[in-house]
Amino acid sequence: MAKYEPILLKNMLQPGYRGLLEEYRAVGGYTAFEKVLKEISPAEVIEIVKKSGLRGRGGAGFPTGLKWSFIPKDYPGPRYLCCNADESEPGTFKDRQLIERDPHQMLEGIGIACHAIGSHQAYIYIRGEFDLGAEIIQRALNEAYAAKYFGKNIFGTGFDLEVVLHRGAGAYICGEETALLESIEGKRGKPRTKPPFPAIHGLYQEPTVVNNVETLANLPYIINRGADWYAAIGTPKSTGTRVFCVGGHVKRPGNYEVPMGISLREMIYDIAGGIRGDKQLKAVIPGGASAPFLKPEHLDTPMDFEAIKEVGSMLGSGGVTVMDESVCIVWAATNLMEFFHHESCGKCTPCREGSAWILQILRRIEGGLGRPEDIDQLIMLCGRIEGKTVCAFGEAEVGPILSTIKHFREEYEQHIREKHCPFRPNAKLVMAH
Amino acid sequence: MSELIKLKINDKEIAVEKGTLLIEAAKLAGAEIPHFCYHPRLKPDANCRMCLVEIEKVPKLQTSCSTPATEGMVVRTDSKTVEEAQHGVMEFLLGNHPLDCPECDQGGECQLQDFGHQYSPQVGTFEETKRVFPKEYFGPLIEKEMNRCVSCLRCVRYCDEVIGAYALGSMNRGSHHEIGAFARQELECEYCGGCIQICPVGALTSRLSMYENRTWQLKKTETVCNYCGDGCSQTLEAVKDDLTRASSEMGTGRNGGDLCAKGFFGYGAVNHKARLSRPLIRTNEKELEVTWEWAFNKAVDGLESIKEKYGPQAIAGMISAHCTNEEIYLFQKLMREQIGTPHVDSSARYGYINAVAALNSVFGTARLVKYEDVVAADVLLVIGAALTESNPITGLKVKQALSKKGTQLITLDTASRQRETYISHLPNLATQHLQVRPESEGAAICGLMKAVIEAGASDTAPPALVDKVKKALTAISFQEVEAATGLSEADYRKAAKAYAGAKRGVMIVGRGVLRNKDGYQNMLRLAELALLSGQVGEEGAGILAMAMENNAFGAVEMGGVPEFSPGFQLNEGDKKGHTFPEMLEAAARGEIKALYLVGEDPFRSLPQKKVAEALQKVELLICQDLFPSQATAMAHIILPAASYAEKSGRFTNHEGEIQKVRMAIEPVGNAKPDWQIFSIITNKMKQKSDQPYSRLIGYDSPDAVWKEIVMSMPSTWSQGAGGDLSSATAAYADRAEISLSIKKPLDANGHFYLHVGQHLFHAGKLSTYSEGLLKLLDQEMVLIHPEDAETLGIEEGEVVSLSNGEGAAALELPVKLSKKLGRGTLFVPEHFGTAAKALLPLTIDATTQVPYGERGVVKLSKRSAG
Numbered sequence A: 001m002a003k004y005e006p007i008l009l010k011n012m013l014q015p016g017y018r019g020l021l022e023e024y025r026a027v028g029g030y031t032a033f034e035k036v037l038k039e040i041s042p043a044e045v046i047e048i049v050k051k052s053g054l055r056g057r058g059g060a061g062f063p064t065g066l067k068w069s070f071i072p073k074d075y076p077g078p079r080y081l082c083c084n085a086d087e088s089e090p091g092t093f094k095d096r097q098l099i100e101r102d103p104h105q106m107l108e109g110i111g112i113a114c115h116a117i118g119s120h121q122a123y124i125y126i127r128g129e130f131d132l133g134a135e136i137i138q139r140a141l142n143e144a145y146a147a148k149y150f151g152k153n154i155f156g157t158g159f160d161l162e163v164v165l166h167r168g169a170g171a172y173i174c175g176e177e178t179a180l181l182e183s184i185e186g187k188r189g190k191p192r193t194k195p196p197f198p199a200i201h202g203l204y205q206e207p208t209v210v211n212n213v214e215t216l217a218n219l220p221y222i223i224n225r226g227a228d229w230y231a232a233i234g235t236p237k238s239t240g241t242r243v244f245c246v247g248g249h250v251k252r253p254g255n256y257e258v259p260m261g262i263s264l265r266e267m268i269y270d271i272a273g274g275i276r277g278d279k280q281l282k283a284v285i286p287g288g289a290s291a292p293f294l295k296p297e298h299l300d301t302p303m304d305f306e307a308i309k310e311v312g313s314m315l316g317s318g319g320v321t322v323m324d325e326s327v328c329i330v331w332a333a334t335n336l337m338e339f340f341h342h343e344s345c346g347k348c349t350p351c352r353e354g355s356a357w358i359l360q361i362l363r364r365i366e367g368g369l370g371r372p373e374d375i376d377q378l379i380m381l382c383g384r385i386e387g388k389t390v391c392a393f394g395e396a397e398v399g400p401i402l403s404t405i406k407h408f409r410e411e412y413e414q415h416i417r418e419k420h421c422p423f424r425p426n427a428k429l430v431m432a433h
Numbered sequence B: 001m002s003e004l005i006k007l008k009i010n011d012k013e014i015a016v017e018k019g020t021l022l023i024e025a026a027k028l029a030g031a032e033i034p035h036f037c038y039h040p041r042l043k044p045d046a047n048c049r050m051c052l053v054e055i056e057k058v059p060k061l062q063t064s065c066s067t068p069a070t071e072g073m074v075v076r077t078d079s080k081t082v083e084e085a086q087h088g089v090m091e092f093l094l095g096n097h098p099l100d101c102p103e104c105d106q107g108g109e110c111q112l113q114d115f116g117h118q119y120s121p122q123v124g125t126f127e128e129t130k131r132v133f134p135k136e137y138f139g140p141l142i143e144k145e146m147n148r149c150v151s152c153l154r155c156v157r158y159c160d161e162v163i164g165a166y167a168l169g170s171m172n173r174g175s176h177h178e179i180g181a182f183a184r185q186e187l188e189c190e191y192c193g194g195c196i197q198i199c200p201v202g203a204l205t206s207r208l209s210m211y212e213n214r215t216w217q218l219k220k221t222e223t224v225c226n227y228c229g230d231g232c233s234q235t236l237e238a239v240k241d242d243l244t245r246a247s248s249e250m251g252t253g254r255n256g257g258d259l260c261a262k263g264f265f266g267y268g269a270v271n272h273k274a275r276l277s278r279p280l281i282r283t284n285e286k287e288l289e290v291t292w293e294w295a296f297n298k299a300v301d302g303l304e305s306i307k308e309k310y311g312p313q314a315i316a317g318m319i320s321a322h323c324t325n326e327e328i329y330l331f332q333k334l335m336r337e338q339i340g341t342p343h344v345d346s347s348a349r350y351g352y353i354n355a356v357a358a359l360n361s362v363f364g365t366a367r368l369v370k371y372e373d374v375v376a377a378d379v380l381l382v383i384g385a386a387l388t389e390s391n392p393i394t395g396l397k398v399k400q401a402l403s404k405k406g407t408q409l410i411t412l413d414t415a416s417r418q419r420e421t422y423i424s425h426l427p428n429l430a431t432q433h434l435q436v437r438p439e440s441e442g443a444a445i446c447g448l449m450k451a452v453i454e455a456g457a458s459d460t461a462p463p464a465l466v467d468k469v470k471k472a473l474t475a476i477s478f479q480e481v482e483a484a485t486g487l488s489e490a491d492y493r494k495a496a497k498a499y500a501g502a503k504r505g506v507m508i509v510g511r512g513v514l515r516n517k518d519g520y521q522n523m524l525r526l527a528e529l530a531l532l533s534g535q536v537g538e539e540g541a542g543i544l545a546m547a548m549e550n551n552a553f554g555a556v557e558m559g560g561v562p563e564f565s566p567g568f569q570l571n572e573g574d575k576k577g578h579t580f581p582e583m584l585e586a587a588a589r590g591e592i593k594a595l596y597l598v599g600e601d602p603f604r605s606l607p608q609k610k611v612a613e614a615l616q617k618v619e620l621l622i623c624q625d626l627f628p629s630q631a632t633a634m635a636h637i638i639l640p641a642a643s644y645a646e647k648s649g650r651f652t653n654h655e656g657e658i659q660k661v662r663m664a665i666e667p668v669g670n671a672k673p674d675w676q677i678f679s680i681i682t683n684k685m686k687q688k689s690d691q692p693y694s695r696l697i698g699y700d701s702p703d704a705v706w707k708e709i710v711m712s713m714p715s716t717w718s719q720g721a722g723g724d725l726s727s728a729t730a731a732y733a734d735r736a737e738i739s740l741s742i743k744k745p746l747d748a749n750g751h752f753y754l755h756v757g758q759h760l761f762h763a764g765k766l767s768t769y770s771e772g773l774l775k776l777l778d779q780e781m782v783l784i785h786p787e788d789a790e791t792l793g794i795e796e797g798e799v800v801s802l803s804n805g806e807g808a809a810a811l812e813l814p815v816k817l818s819k820k821l822g823r824g825t826l827f828v829p830e831h832f833g834t835a836a837k838a839l840l841p842l843t844i845d846a847t848t849q850v851p852y853g854e855r856g857v858v859k860l861s862k863r864s865a866g
């Protein structure tokens, strides 16, 4: 059926597969972990991962092997691995499925990563709302501990590893890696100023790697099937598959694992079945709420890190949100800004104050009280945020605004000119702070 | 050690120490960088984004408050890009700000005003609705106005990083972010005022001076706090003769700009309406207001006639250690030289004399270590000192030391390890806490000595001392020590190993030792312990004894005690007069006929009956004080004295640092500074003159007195710490007689062990005249451990009764639960009534005559129903 061979979703697509340890073991689970502990030195594991071309699936797409290699080699103190399972980016729901349906591949990935960076303590930071996911991970952890895959002297190699599940409490920002660290430390989740980076001063100020669920889940396969096999999938610079979360106005929303580099068009029209009601495509966000909007003219762009970047957006978290012609772009931008305003942690001035200011302007425009100078004001405010904040949330929140103005300026102007939303003429003005 | 690196800022080449933050480097290059969240006292947080600068080859602007300068860096703080970023941040900050400068107490000293003036765009573009926070009551002393907050978190970071109280935090997110206490409660913390001081804007201000003045109308005077012996530099701010604020400037003084609740909120005592403001004379049980001329004549005539009738020895004087060095010096000079009596003492007698006398005896000096040494220490041994309550700034220095990785803190106290949620408690931070049973400090010290000796004393310890201690220790077994203190041999060995193994070990000794049974002997033992451990005489190692009163050290040094003349010259034989308890005895016997009390109300410290007996017996009682008291009510002559804010002079803190006190306001009413009063009385007596007193002041200022003091000091007098101690310690070792024994463990018989002592928000009686501090605590209560309370079925707030079964009136007090108390102990603050003390036994130190009466066994009972 499937045109592309899934890697991460493969097990769970088997009828009856529930993600239990025995099932995972039956398909070769934990053999990669055993293999690295017994046969492959940490430095070699890092080399393999570098060679595979694996890049982070959490948002920034940073090369995973390279990130690991920043951990100081002869550091005498503890180092930590944190698995980022905070998945809160609107439009993104892949980690959730990976966790709920096949948790052990992520756990095995954690083991491999810990071996590579010499960590004996890992944390899984899971989004607070993921009740079921937390339960499933805990169950899987119990199974793995009982099978002695974690704990002391794993596989008799003398390697010790403790893995702890830590539940968040509902803040989007805790997915940002340094806020995540603060949160694990028991503090309010607020990003830290970088540098120093987590690889040098991370959790409890010790060297730390933060990796996304999907990133880690890839590791057992890279070890078992080789870096070359993995690197051959996708494009030369964006290797492997990605689980894209296709949502919005498509006929078949869902998680699809495809090699990187297939076109947006194929993703939307072929894999996700096209636009609901066969309406016209108006806009698409290719990588989660933080990614700038694209237009139909970008449909033939390959979905890899470089190509999407080239057309002014990013692959981000892999959440593909499709909007048909009935969507008001100003409303969509306002909606996203409501989210960002709500989730801005409030630590740094530009984001804290800017998000509220921008939101007020957007609400006015959408509510029919726009002023001609508002559009330039929005651009100016975005400029005062971008590149001046503590964390990348600043870039994230201005992306949707700047891109919608760039691609749909006329629609903003129409709102202002006609003093109402052309799509939602009865839209109520909400001005509460 | 520090490496210099070169960089360029705005084309100017400068060299700075490696690691210098760009914002500091820029200062050196003459460039001001606007900032809000940056504060040299705090770790960088880089949240306000006001300090962005351009660095060559770095794509984004960088925060100069968190970026260290590196070799060859090329930095611009004045480019168009930087200016645009600054405009952006300023406009963001001003957007939601209420701009209510005209009624803001920070106006005139506000960073938002200052930087806003210079770094804002000419025209604002914010045309939206401002976010408005509802008004919230934030406790009695701190005004919270969140609409003015710039969210720089300086307050929170100060509270966390410097104080360790963790009382403040962020609430809500985004533009709704505000500062508050947990769960929107009223603030409940140490009330050090640090958050107010460090807030760059008017978001946190003092309610004590709310809407009273504009900052630029205030006259600022830098002086020294007059509560405890920490000796904090304090800036008093006044309009005319009213004190309206107290603060301390960042980086100044021994405290580096940090204060405690007393220093920040306690200044109100000065302008209290109950102050004595005119001389009074008692005739036929009536108090009569008189002129100073009259009062001086009366006092001089009275003293002269007693001297004539009974001899100079019939006159005795007692002065408060709150007075300045100059005053204490003049007082003892008046007594010793002019009147000719050796009987002069000061309130150092209540315990601090134990420290100075013992340290002087062993080391020849009491100046052994400074705060810098506390901060640099790798092992701190804190004995019997509740620093957060008694000496908060010394406590801060200990916390500062702990921020260095690997610093060990050993505390020895009857307190438990637990802390109140938002108030720091050193045992809670300790690497090892030796929680001893009440009254077993002496035994615990023996345990430490034994452990040190058995592990091998330091080579630097005088051999004679080692021998003597070894011999004395043969009489002692660890079983006895364990039985008395409740701690195991292993505990002592561990602590002794850490302390003796320190590179720079600093011992801090507090009230638990100095003001309690065997204080002098225990202090000698601790001095010996330091010698045996090699923790004295070495760079950075030594002992710091805590003074409860701001000038206790100075009082002893200036000769305000019978055992020493100025400069610690030992008085022996006839030259050594009575200590204060002896004076009262002598008065009761009819030997002392005139008593001159300066700033001292003995009824507060000693048993009422004894004091009354003595005071009734004397023919002349002169009281010179700030406030009416039980003693002034019996005085024949009452002289109104000026407070520390109304005079100048010098205080010596417990490190031995001599610091200048400066006059902030004119004396209230007709009060006069003590030094003038002493000088006039001395001159009047000397010259037998009828001249108006104003011609007889003699010294034109305290500086003139100080000059005389310095000139008259013995050549051995040294103000510096350290020096070679070996000859002094060797001499001590030769003459020392050491015998050790363990007292039987105390048997409380199912009753409680009561401590009367200092509360965090008060110092002595004086603080209870301060409006601010009264808002934090205005009545006595009894503290009890929650588990003890539960066993007895007692709840917070319930009134219980304390008695001693020996006839003293039972005392009824409300209960407050406190986890930091040891089980089986109770605590009552000493600042209000004297009834709690009346329940406790009094013992007098055999050597120093220090009266010990703040601990003992009491019975606690629930009030019968109804």
Ligand SMILES: Cc1cc2nc3c(=O)[nH]c(=O)nc-3n(C[C@H](O)[C@H](O)[C@H](O)COP(=O)(O)O)c2cc1C
Binding pocket: A055, A056, A057, A058, A059, A060, A061, A062, A064, A084, A085, A086, A087, A088, A089, A172, A173, A174, A175, A176, A177, A178, A210, A211, A212, A213, A215, A216, A391, A392, A393, A396
């Ligand atoms: C505002 C913000 C939110 C983020 N949320 C997530 C998240 O929910 N999950 C995630 O894996 N990464 C998230 N990231 C990215 C992480 O900071 C980090 O880069 C990532 O976890 C690294 O893992 P990777 O290298 O495997 O991608 C977020 C980043 C930002 C700036």
Ligand code: SF4
Binding pocket: A173, A190, A191, A343, A344, A345, A346, A347, A348, A349, A351, A352, A389, A390, A391, A392, A393, A394
């Ligand atoms: S950019 Fe926003 S989310 Fe990130 S630290 Fe600043 S205020 Fe917090």
Ligand code: SF4
Binding pocket: B148, B149, B150, B151, B152, B153, B154, B155, B156, B179, B198, B199, B200, B201, B203, B204
């Ligand atoms: S209250 Fe003051 S110090 Fe605290 S965050 Fe606000 S502006 Fe900063």
Ligand code: SF4
Binding pocket: B225, B226, B227, B228, B229, B230, B231, B232, B255, B259, B260, B261, B262, B263, B264, B391, B392, B393, B394, B763
């Ligand atoms: S009471 Fe002591 S610690 Fe507090 S401000 Fe005054 S001198 Fe400093």
Ligand code: FES
Binding pocket: B034, B035, B036, B037, B038, B045, B046, B047, B048, B049, B050, B051, B052, B063, B064, B065, B066
């Ligand atoms: S002063 Fe540097 S970011 Fe606030």
